[in-house]
Amino acid sequence: MTADALVDAAPVNAPAAALRMRSARLAYGSRVLWDGLDLDIRPGEFLAVLGPNGSGKTSMLRVLLGQQPLSAGTVTIAGHAPGKANHKLGYIPQQRAIDANLTLRARDLVGLGLDGHRWGLGLRGRAERRRKVDAVLAEVGASDYADHPVGLLSGGEQQRLRVAQALVGDPELLLCDEPLLSLDLAHQRVVSDLIDARRRTAGTAVLFVTHEINPVLPLVDRVLYLVNGRFRIGPPDEVMTSENLSELYRTPVDVLRVRGQIVVVGAHQEAHHCPEPTAEVRP
Numbered sequence: 550m551t552a553d554a555l556v557d558a559a560p561v562n563a564p565a566a567a568l569r570m571r572s573a574r575l576a577y578g579s580r581v582l583w584d585g586l587d588l589d590i591r592p593g594e595f596l597a598v599l600g601p602n603g604s605g606k607t608s609m610l611r612v613l614l615g616q617q618p619l620s621a622g623t624v625t626i627a628g629h630a631p632g633k634a635n636h637k638l639g640y641i642p643q644q645r646a647i648d649a650n651l652t653l654r655a656r657d658l659v660g661l662g663l664d665g666h667r668w669g670l671g672l673r674g675r676a677e678r679r680r681k682v683d684a685v686l687a688e689v690g691a692s693d694y695a696d697h698p699v700g701l702l703s704g705g706e707q708q709r710l711r712v713a714q715a716l717v718g719d720p721e722l723l724l725c726d727e728p729l730l731s732l733d734l735a736h737q738r739v740v741s742d743l744i745d746a747r748r749r750t751a752g753t754a755v756l757f758v759t760h761e762i763n764p765v766l767p768l769v770d771r772v773l774y775l776v777n778g779r780f781r782i783g784p785p786d787e788v789m790t791s792e793n794l795s796e797l798y799r800t801p802v803d804v805l806r807v808r809g810q811i812v813v814v815g816a817h818q819e820a821h822h823c824p825e826p827t828a829e830v831r832p
């Protein structure tokens with residue numbers, strides 16, 4: 550398949566995209582991270598963004614969060630420009646430890662994900678806010694520690710709260726920045742199942758940045774694979790081939806399927822998107 554055939558092309562009468570990019574370019578000086586990027590993410594679609602270190606995955610999130618302008622082209626989130634669309638966005642950052650001295654209660658951390666202006670200060674606003682927070686705490690299985698100080702919770706419990714905070718505002722697009730990193734296998738499963746359930750029930754589109762596709766492979770509709778200013782977009786089976794990755798990396802690369810997982814052999818050392826050939830392949 551040619552590179553052009555793998556570039557995203559939405560049908561003319563497609564439903565409104567949760568994310569739309571047209572001829573998008575991001576460059577820092579002479580360093581081009583991507584150029585000519587056309588991408589629509591449909592409601593409920595799960596897009597994994599893969600690529601080696603420095604390929605521009607975090608920069609893409611910064612563009613969508615309104616923290617970094619494109620160098621050329623356009624981007625809209627549910628029809629709004631980034632920065633003006635934050636009420637349409639949920640954002641799950643990387644898992645990192647929260648200071649043990651943080652006394653903020655779990656429910657208050659989650660409540661920070663609500664757009665304050667929408668709820669007013671009246672009793673009704675406060676009751677509705679509480680109802681929303683309680684519902685999402687239940688959804689992520691965190692009701693039991695809703696009133697505990699966040700700093701005393703485990704890493705996995707804290708990450709559930711970050712998912713809840715990202716979901717409480719009913720986003721149309723959920724941005725995930727390696728949300729499984731440093732979680733054990735059981736918690737990886739919990740967090741990815743939560744994200745999957747929400748996109749299926751509420752049609753939330755998911756843009757999931759990761760170095761490691763295998764933990765989410767069953768959920769992935771399409772992959773955006775960035776390498777050194779080049780990219781491919783398409784279903785995992787179309788993008789993750791020896792031919793495509795060899796072209797992207799400009800070096801011979803073999804893509805193997807082992808027990809339903811994808812193993813990439815021969816990509817640059819910094820490409821941690823899949824287990825190295827010698828790495829354990831989990832059942």
Ligand SMILES: Nc1ncnc2c1ncn2[C@@H]1O[C@H](COP(=O)(O)OP(=O)(O)OP(=O)(O)O)[C@@H](O)[C@H]1O
Nearest residue numbers: 577578580582600601602603604605606607608609
């Ligand atoms: N504000 C900036 N000015 C100049 N260069 C930048 C800026 N932000 C990022 N870069 C460069 O752009 C490249 C892409 O960075 P980015 O953090 O988006 O990559 P990444 O794919 O998220 O990498 P990693 O997997 O290591 O997190 C890097 O070489 C980085 O040094």
